[in-house]
Every structure is written in structure tokens, then in C-alpha cells.
Amino acid sequence: MNLFRKLVGSKPLHENMESAPGRSAVTSASSQAAGDIFPFRVGALTDRGLERVRNEDALFCMQTVLSAESEIAPFGIFAIADGLGGHEDGQIASEVTIRAVVSYLLQTVYVPLAGGEGQNAQNVPLNESLTQAIELANRAVRHNTHGGGSTLTAAILFERTAYIVHLGDSRAYLIHEGTVSQLTHDHSLGGRLMEIQGLSAEEVSHLPERHTLYKALGQPSVPEPDIHYHSLTATTHLLLCSDGLWGFVSQQDIRNAFAASHDPQEICTRLLNLALANGSDDNISIIVLLSRDNQAKPHGPRA
Amino acid sequence: MSDARSVHDSHQTQRLSLSQIETLPPRTILEERYEIIRIIGVGGMGAVYQARDLRFTNVIKVCAVKEMINTTVDPRLRQISVDNFSREANILAALNHPGIPQIYDFFTSGQRSYLVIEFVDGHNLEQIINTKQGFLDETQVIDWAIQICDVLSYLHNHRPQPIIFRDLKPSNIMVDSHDRAMLVDFGIAKVFQSGEKGTMIGTEGYSPPEQYRGISGPSGDIYALGATMHHLLTRSDPRTEPPFTFHERLPRALNPKVSPELEAIVMKALEYEPDNRFASAGEMKQALLGLISAKSTSGRPIGTHTATSLFRTGTAMPQDVHAIWEFVCEDEVRSSPRIHDGVLYAGAYDYNLYALNAQSGELLWKYPTDAGICSSPAVWADHVFFGSEDHVFYSVRTDNGRIAWSHPTKDRIRSSPRIMFDHVFFGADDGNFYGLNARNGREIWTFQATGPIRSTACTFEDMVFFSCGDGNIYALDMQTGRVRWRFRTNRQVISSPVMYENLIIVGSHDWGVYALDAQSGFNVWRRRANQAIVATPTIFEDRVYIGSVDKTLYCLDAHSGRIIWKYAADDQITSSAAVTEEAVYFGCIDHNLYKLDRKHGELVWRFQTGGPVPSSPVATEDMIYVGSTDNRIYALPL
Numbered sequence: 001m002n003l004f005r006k007l008v009g010s011k012p013l014h015e016n017m018e019s020a021p022g023r024s025a026v027t028s029a030s031s032q033a034a035g036d037i038f039p040f041r042v043g044a045l046t047d048r049g050l051e052r053v054r055n056e057d058a059l060f061c062m063q064t065v066l067s068a069e070s071e072i073a074p075f076g077i078f079a080i081a082d083g084l085g086g087h088e089d090g091q092i093a094s095e096v097t098i099r100a101v102v103s104y105l106l107q108t109v110y111v112p113l114a115g116g117e118g119q120n121a122q123n124v125p126l127n128e129s130l131t132q133a134i135e136l137a138n139r140a141v142r143h144n145t146h147g148g149g150s151t152l153t154a155a156i157l158f159e160r161t162a163y164i165v166h167l168g169d170s171r172a173y174l175i176h177e178g179t180v181s182q183l184t185h186d187h188s189l190g191g192r193l194m195e196i197q198g199l200s201a202e203e204v205s206h207l208p209e210r211h212t213l214y215k216a217l218g219q220p221s222v223p224e225p226d227i228h229y230h231s232l233t234a235t236t237h238l239l240l241c242s243d244g245l246w247g248f249v250s251q252q253d254i255r256n257a258f259a260a261s262h263d264p265q266e267i268c269t270r271l272l273n274l275a276l277a278n279g280s281d282d283n284i285s286i287i288v289l290l291s292r293d294n295q296a297k298p299h300g301p302r303a
Numbered sequence: 304m305s306d307a308r309s310v311h312d313s314h315q316t317q318r319l320s321l322s323q324i325e326t327l328p329p330r331t332i333l334e335e336r337y338e339i340i341r342i343i344g345v346g347g348m349g350a351v352y353q354a355r356d357l358r359f360t361n362v363i364k365v366c367a368v369k370e371m372i373n374t375t376v377d378p379r380l381r382q383i384s385v386d387n388f389s390r391e392a393n394i395l396a397a398l399n400h401p402g403i404p405q406i407y408d409f410f411t412s413g414q415r416s417y418l419v420i421e422f423v424d425g426h427n428l429e430q431i432i433n434t435k436q437g438f439l440d441e442t443q444v445i446d447w448a449i450q451i452c453d454v455l456s457y458l459h460n461h462r463p464q465p466i467i468f469r470d471l472k473p474s475n476i477m478v479d480s481h482d483r484a485m486l487v488d489f490g491i492a493k494v495f496q497s498g499e500k501g502t503m504i505g506t507e508g509y510s511p512p513e514q515y516r517g518i519s520g521p522s523g524d525i526y527a528l529g530a531t532m533h534h535l536l537t538r539s540d541p542r543t544e545p546p547f548t549f550h551e552r553l554p555r556a557l558n559p560k561v562s563p564e565l566e567a568i569v570m571k572a573l574e575y576e577p578d579n580r581f582a583s584a585g586e587m588k589q590a591l592l593g594l595i596s597a598k599s600t601s602g603r604p605i606g607t608h609t610a611t612s613l614f615r616t617g618t619a620m621p622q623d624v625h626a627i628w629e630f631v632c633e634d635e636v637r638s639s640p641r642i643h644d645g646v647l648y649a650g651a652y653d654y655n656l657y658a659l660n661a662q663s664g665e666l667l668w669k670y671p672t673d674a675g676i677c678s679s680p681a682v683w684a685d686h687v688f689f690g691s692e693d694h695v696f697y698s699v700r701t702d703n704g705r706i707a708w709s710h711p712t713k714d715r716i717r718s719s720p721r722i723m724f725d726h727v728f729f730g731a732d733d734g735n736f737y738g739l740n741a742r743n744g745r746e747i748w749t750f751q752a753t754g755p756i757r758s759t760a761c762t763f764e765d766m767v768f769f770s771c772g773d774g775n776i777y778a779l780d781m782q783t784g785r786v787r788w789r790f791r792t793n794r795q796v797i798s799s800p801v802m803y804e805n806l807i808i809v810g811s812h813d814w815g816v817y818a819l820d821a822q823s824g825f826n827v828w829r830r831r832a833n834q835a836i837v838a839t840p841t842i843f844e845d846r847v848y849i850g851s852v853d854k855t856l857y858c859l860d861a862h863s864g865r866i867i868w869k870y871a872a873d874d875q876i877t878s879s880a881a882v883t884e885e886a887v888y889f890g891c892i893d894h895n896l897y898k899l900d901r902k903h904g905e906l907v908w909r910f911q912t913g914g915p916v917p918s919s920p921v922a923t924e925d926m927i928y929v930g931s932t933d934n935r936i937y938a939l940p941l
Contacts, residue, residue: 073823119824120791127828127863158823161805192546196575197512207515214545231805
């Protein structure tokens, strides 16, 4: 936070607060459409849910804009980590994952961008930054837990391009004009069975091993993350969530939630309540990036 | 159908370390008959011993004793385990096949159950893979697989009930000193995994997908044999790879020595749908036998490959190729031609811009400037645009070669123009980047960089990008010419940037190929060659093709920069590749124009010209054109 203030000065900007793991809601500034220089409004929450003793999810949200003569495109980091393992290993794993990845990305990606020295070949390329961040997180999980692990699904935003880095079975979705598409592959046995044999989520939901992850942070050899990028148009929204949500709401439910409100925090709450009503037995974490251009006109909820 | 085992062992949740269980010390005698000699190994549920059957007093009759330690606390469950164990033992006792160790005895003593079986003096395939350096011989793998097919056939045809092995993998196949392969470990008493949420890793690797849905049949054993063979041939352990990804790691891609016929057999066994695999172990055995006989009749192994999978060299016998026409200029042709409406436009060092009939090579007109032309022209709205080393930029009518307008700069022009939205963009050696009105040549804006601009610009939405001798890549606003961002490499950049999705891809003299985010200029990935990159990358279907001064043509994945293949030519590559669905064409300082197969980078042919080829070839639907420093422009068949 101090770094950001130092760079930008005391000019009041609409900014979103960094969310520490475990807090139940994130404040978002109440900006309206006019004069808003952020491409997205952000809502986020994390909830222990009905059945778990601990919240083993962790998340991070940061959206920045540097407005000056030589403009820096809006930039953001949004990440969810879902921890697993006995005792407190799950909590520790997801927390160290988020901290390791975020601090590394801030150092190698954001600081050069904000520092104004201009882009040059000395900077670490984004792909390498992401791979290194994963390596550091993997080491941190192994070092701090006994066989604990964590998923990671993160979006790094450069103006309107989202770079997704992903390991495990948390998910990122794209919502565009009423269509919901899943951007990430679930690195779980269930996910793989669905991919190769076209099994439905329903059929897979009965398999006891469906949540077994074949890729996660905390493995003996560093797992290779999925890295891909997507151009987001003015009417595209992004949703990141842990399986406590996607396991208990359908894509239709997601579509309806986005159609029913123009407030990203409200969308998070709707989805949370729906998951709980559907019997979600896990921690639930949600990050909603609502495209600014679509915020003024809400549609009515679809049946 | 009964399974050889009724419950599953979970290696993760129930592994007993040697310290937890007390293994039987040597000289222990079981059932007053079997004397323990030593421990051979430790399995999931207990140890395996080498023992002596004391009933045979005159000889040392050696046998193996497998121990199952039943630690289930619930006495009812324990009884079930013991019952299962005895049921399995009875089935096995009824089996008689050279590939299955003979069962001699079984008994239960307290909390432990024992199976006395034939002692196999050899190693299992997992041990063999681990101790062997390099790849196993294909013939050897085929031989083992045939033997295993034989055993599977026997099990699957067993009456009254077929037996499914269900746990086929390298550690369950033993090979003795006579190269006889045997299936071991018929899975005594395994316990179901509890399926706790969030268990990490632990997929079995060799198991077929349907097994996770509780479906088990003979085709599952066939899949597991395919998975085992895949591991043996490629050294790639399926347990450490994402599940069910054999089709992404084809045997020949990892071990080029594998014959295509064997790969086909292995991959058929690995089909995800059971119905698509071999209908029986017998059918698979026939297919494998077919390979062996083919090898012996032809006298040499099928499908040997000498090249490594990544690196291709020009040692293959190229096809013969001849030019359809050649056109002689008065000096070197160092730039790429442009083809438009059946007319080929090219500049030469003899000061002229030529317009030739693309089919016949016949001269239509030529336009003389006052110095050499080393850049490529652009064609638009019935005019051809080009710059000359005489410092002037020209717009000439395509129908008759008469000048429409010209625009002076302060130094030589060695870059090729780009036309977009009625603007023409080009850079000059004077460090200026010009945005002119393409219809009348009037200047809209000029941007001053700090080095010569020799590259072609590329455009995207409202931005124009170009690279500069000062080492920078610039992104300017197309309307105003103001800088949006710049990216500095460590040396000059001659290569032109090209667009791929949201990335700008370009090479630098600092040996790097860079992919930059078009909006922000942030470096997304980079790939280093072993020398400078002068050429402009060519993008085709998610791949980047780029040559380097290090004599190599690289094929990279456009998303990540990963090298897919590379080809070594005999000298520097300074020009861009022309890429079609089938092939990659590039010119080289070694005088040749090369044609490579696009997917694998293998040489198809090489065409020799009379001098170095520093310029890029151009492909049309049926021809490939290139200029050479032997003063000629060539037209060749695709």
C-alpha cells in the first residue's frame, strides 16, 4: 500500500483495497460510470461455508491505474488459492501460495511498469515471471506444510488483456453477453474424465476420486501451470472461484447472477447464497470483475 | 466375471513402513514347513520373502512367500479380508500357465496371511527400466508384450469365469534369466480408498479411464498393457504425467527409434473408449506377431530413424526442383518481390523497380530511381509504393509505371512501407518514421527516433508498431504519431514486428525473439537463439517461424515461445520464411532456397542459386518466388 501511495501521490483515486485471506468482504469504491478510469469494478468474498471447521481458501485483489502524461494501462492482479491437507496445512498452503505469487509478480511485473523506466529487455518476461512465481509458491508450500497443497487460479490484467495462470481445480469463467464459458481446465481426475470421455459433471459427481488433483502446488517436482491470455471486450466480465462455488452452482446460475445486478459485490453475495442453499460443503471464494461499460443497465433475472 | 482382486489397495493411505511392521527374521519357520531365508521386497500390505520348503530334505527347494498383514481393526471386516484372500488363492491355484507363477500353498496365521508361490529369479520391469540407461530395444518390448498377451488371453478365457488382472504395470511383470515374462501380484486383499476430498496426486497412471467409474473388463487389461509398453518405450512414467494424456506424448515423439507400426499398436490399446481398443488380447498378440515377421523377412528393422526428434539437419536426399523462369537484372536483388493481380514487383540494386508478368517473367515496365532499391514495395489502390537509397519515397502507377508522387527524406530508405487507412507508413535511415497520405504523399505526421529504421511497420487497431536501429520497438498512436510505449532491447533491431493475437513478435540483434503485449509493451515471453536475429518472424497457425544468424530456422509456439523444432542450414539466415499449409520456404546465405515440411521441419528440397539469398521468398497459390544476389529473380513450383 505504501508503495502505491508513493508512486501516485495523494490524489484520490478509486482503488480497491488489498484483501487479506480470511476477511469476509472487500470494500469497493462507489464509483459510477462517468470519469471512471478503471476498466472493471471488483467484488470479492470468501466464506468458510456451512460444514468446514476452517477456511482454507485465500485470495488477493488489486487493480491499479497510473494516469499521467505517458499513460500506464490499467493493471490488476486477482488470485484465488484453495488449500488442502491435514490439520492447518490447508490454510497455510493457500496463504503462502498467495503471498509468494503476489509478492513476486509485484516485484517483477508491477514495479517496473509503475516505475516509469519504460519496458526493456532487462525486465523479466511475463511468462517467466509467472513460472518463477509458481516455483517459489511450490517451494513455500513444501517448506511450510507436511504434504499440504494448494490450487491457484490467477488473472493478471493489462488494460483489457487477461493473462490467466492456473493450477488445480479452482476456476476462471468468462461472461460475455449472456454466455458463460469456463476458461480453465480442472486438473483433477474428475475433470480429466469429463474431458476425455465427455462425462457430465453429474456423472462425475458420484466418483469418490473426482477431486484428486494431479497438478497442484506442493508437489515434489514443480508443476507446470496452464498460462493463456484472453482479450476482454467492453462487455466481458471475469469470475474466479474455488470449487465450493462451482461445484454447487450451474453456469445458468452464474449467467442469471450477472444479469440480475450491476454491482459486483452483490453478484458475489447472490452466488454465495445460492451455493449455500444448494448444500455446498466446502469453503467458498469468489472474485467478480464486472466490466465498467456494462454496469449502468441491469437486465432482469432470467428464469 | 470375477476380478483377480475384489478390493483395491491404496498405496498412499495404507503403506506400511518396515519399521511399523515386524518382518519375519531369517530362520523363522512358518507352518512347520517354510523357513524364511531373506526379504525379497516389501509390498503394499506386507513383505515378500524367499523361503525354503523344508519338506524337501535332499535339495534346497526355494519358494516365495507373500505375506499379507491384515490390520483392519473391525473383526467383521477382517474376516471379509481373509475370505477374499482365500478365494483369490483358490482361483490362482486353479491356474496353470507358464506366465503365471505357480501357487503351492496358502494359510492364515494370526493377523497375517501367507501365499507360497513359485520363486521367480529375475527382475520386474520397473527395476529394469530404472537400471537401464537409454531406451529399451523395441524388439525386446514386443517380445515381452507378446508373452503378456498370451497370459491375458489365458486369464480372459478362463472358465467358468474370466479373470481380469486389473493391476497390470511394469512392477507387476517379472522377467527371469531366460527372458520369460510372468505376471506377479494377483492383488491380494486391497482396501478401497476412502475418496477423501482433496487428496493430492496418486493417479495410477496405467489404469483405464473406465476403471474410475467402477467398470472393469478384459479391455482394461489391454489398456494397461498399452500403458506399460508406452512407459517401456519412452521412459515416460504415466504416474507423473497428467492422467490420460498418452495421445499428447506419442512414443515416436519421445523415442524416434520406435517404428510407426508399433506406435499404432500401442496407441490402439490406449484408446479411451474400450470399444476402440483391440477386441481381445489374442488380437493384440496377432498384431504384435505381425511386426516380428515383417522384421525378419525384410532383414532390417522397420522405421529406423537417425535424426533426433527436435533437431533436423540437411542430410536427407532432397527432391529435384527446377525454376519455371528466371529474370536477369543488372545488379543484385536483395529484397522480396510483391505479387499483386498477376504482376510481380521487385526492386533491385540496379536502381530499378521492375514490374514483371508473374506467370511468364516477361517485363511489363520498370521505374528507374537514382540509387539501389533494397526494400520491398507495397501495392495499393493501383499504385506501387517503395523507397530507394536515393533518399526518396515513391508512389508509381501500376498500369504504366508513371510516377504519381514522391516524398524526400534525409537519408537512404531501406525499409518497406505499410499501408493502412489510406496512410502509408515507413521509416528511413534518417531516424524518422513517416505517416503520409497515400493518395497525395502529404505528410500527416513524423516521429523522430534515435536510430535508422529499416523494418516494416505493422498496425493493430489504432496503433502502429516498428523497430529501430536504436534497439527500441515503438508503439505509436496512428492518428497523431505520439508514443504509446517503447520497448528497449539490448541491440539494434532490424527485424520487423508482426502481430499474433494480442502479441507483437519481433527479433533483435541481441539474439532474442520477443513477444510483447500490444497494449502495454510488456514482455510476455522471449526465446534466445545463439546469434543475432535479423529476419522478421512469420506467423502461421499459432507457430512462429524465424531464422537466425546462428544458421538455424526455429519453429516456436506463438503462445509460449517454446521450441517445437529447429533446422540447421549451412549458413546465416537473414530473411523471413514464407509459410504455407504444407511447407516453410526460406533463403540462406549458403546460396540456397530451402523447402521444409512445416510440421516437422524436415528437408523437402534445396534449390541452389548463384549467390547468397538475403531476401525472403514469396509464395502464391502455385509458385514460390525469390531474388538472389546472382542478379536473378526465380520462380519455382510450390
